[in-house]
Amino acid sequence: MRFIIETYGCQMNVADSELVSSILISAGHSPVTDIDDAQVIIFNTCSVRDHAEQRVLGRIANEKHRKSSNPEIKIGVIGCMAQRMGKRLIEIEPGIDFVVGVDQYQHLPHILEDAESCAEDALQMDKTQVYPNVMPFRQDKNCGFVTVMRGCNNFCSYCIVPYVRGRERSRPVNDIYEEAKSASEAGLHDITLLGQNVNSYQFDGYRFPDLLRKLNNIESLWRLRFVTSHPKDLSDELISVMAECSKVCEHIHLPLQAGDDQLLKKMNRSYGVDHYLGLIDKLRAAIPGIAITTDLMVGFPSETEAQFENTLRVMEAIRFDYAFCFKYSEREGTAAASYEDQVPEEVRLRRLQAMICLQRKITLEKFRGQIGKTVAVYVENFSRRSDDMVSGKTRDFKIAVLSGGADKIGGLSKAKVIDATAGTLICE
Numbered sequence: 001m002r003f004i005i006e007t008y009g010c011q012m013n014v015a016d017s018e019l020v021s022s023i024l025i026s027a028g029h030s031p032v033t034d035i036d037d038a039q040v041i042i043f044n045t046c047s048v049r050d051h052a053e054q055r056v057l058g059r060i061a062n063e064k065h066r067k068s069s070n071p072e073i074k075i076g077v078i079g080c081m082a083q084r085m086g087k088r089l090i091e092i093e094p095g096i097d098f099v100v101g102v103d104q105y106q107h108l109p110h111i112l113e114d115a116e117s118c119a120e121d122a123l124q125m126d127k128t129q130v131y132p133n134v135m136p137f138r139q140d141k142n143c144g145f146v147t148v149m150r151g152c153n154n155f156c157s158y159c160i161v162p163y164v165r166g167r168e169r170s171r172p173v174n175d176i177y178e179e180a181k182s183a184s185e186a187g188l189h190d191i192t193l194l195g196q197n198v199n200s201y202q203f204d205g206y207r208f209p210d211l212l213r214k215l216n217n218i219e220s221l222w223r224l225r226f227v228t229s230h231p232k233d234l235s236d237e238l239i240s241v242m243a244e245c246s247k248v249c250e251h252i253h254l255p256l257q258a259g260d261d262q263l264l265k266k267m268n269r270s271y272g273v274d275h276y277l278g279l280i281d282k283l284r285a286a287i288p289g290i291a292i293t294t295d296l297m298v299g300f301p302s303e304t305e306a307q308f309e310n311t312l313r314v315m316e317a318i319r320f321d322y323a324f325c326f327k328y329s330e331r332e333g334t335a336a337a338s339y340e341d342q343v344p345e346e347v348r349l350r351r352l353q354a355m356i357c358l359q360r361k362i363t364l365e366k367f368r369g370q371i372g373k374t375v376a377v378y379v380e381n382f383s384r385r386s387d388d389m390v391s392g393k394t395r396d397f398k399i400a401v402l403s404g405g406a407d408k409i410g411g412l413s414k415a416k417v418i419d420a421t422a423g424t425l426i427c428e
Ligand code: SF4
Pocket: 152, 153, 154, 155, 156, 159, 160, 161, 162, 196, 197, 230
């Protein structure tokens, strides 16, 4: 059958869609890029915010009309929302034919033949599942993800992930090495190691710094990155390995969430502001010019104006290169959803706007600070704005555009930064 996957949420879902594509292709099905050509429409969903779930339900409602002209068309839901809601989803939206949880994608080929055949198994959680022997089907041939671990043990009080993705388990080091080696030999020279809490990786005595050292030896690999790191697992050893391994890029995504100790405690984040600031000092001392990006949340239950301002002060002190700013969204079943002192929606919105405004100013200053410098751009594609321009990334994870054509794509270009916006370096 011809299938299409529409992916929502984080990079883990992007990687899982590649995994699911591979499973379906191995069973004889074919991916298509135009939904009009698809016989199977799969939504790979996110549960982190209520808004993300409502969006998917809206999309399914929009697409189910296709079944009246062609009753053979199947609509499926996979990912975190499938795991969280299970068959309730089919009650809410009867246009859905099948629902498969995050640990059961190997059942998908059978489910396409007969959605009822393994409906129960399709939602089981499997605390050992790491999808061994499945080589993801990658659309992007220049850069992409290699999953190193799945699940999370941290139970941040606002987060649904440990409930829908289960506990941490790491893939065997040799499987990761072989996947990274063959992918980079096939042209994927910029690889991001992926996990919900990547720096807590451990397999048979191998920890995350050991894994980075091992992968750094792959000749065909040019750049190595990783997301997402938890501040509690960012060891001194990991920082020195980042500094010592030439392929590990000068960038870290290190979610702060809030710049107030009391809030961090209520969030169950296991670190305080001083610890986080100490990590930033160590990173900047060991890796000059390192770009630091983060996730920040406003409107967590009980957040006062003073606590919110503490977060703004920490943002000003650290000056992140970029921050993903969110307003807190209650998730049924998490500890924080039962807290009584929820912050009113209009206050959350006002704080979010103030936070975004501050970060945009800092990001623009940071990007403009690059003007005049020479950067190495790994060119990934044509620029969206012009066919005479190409775009790619610097080692410190900034998007850069420069003049050029197809011959530049997939290669490294040295370029001088001549201008910048709060999201792009303009180079020549
Ligand atoms: S570390 Fe916290 S925020 Fe991240 S996935 Fe785990 S529980 Fe969620």
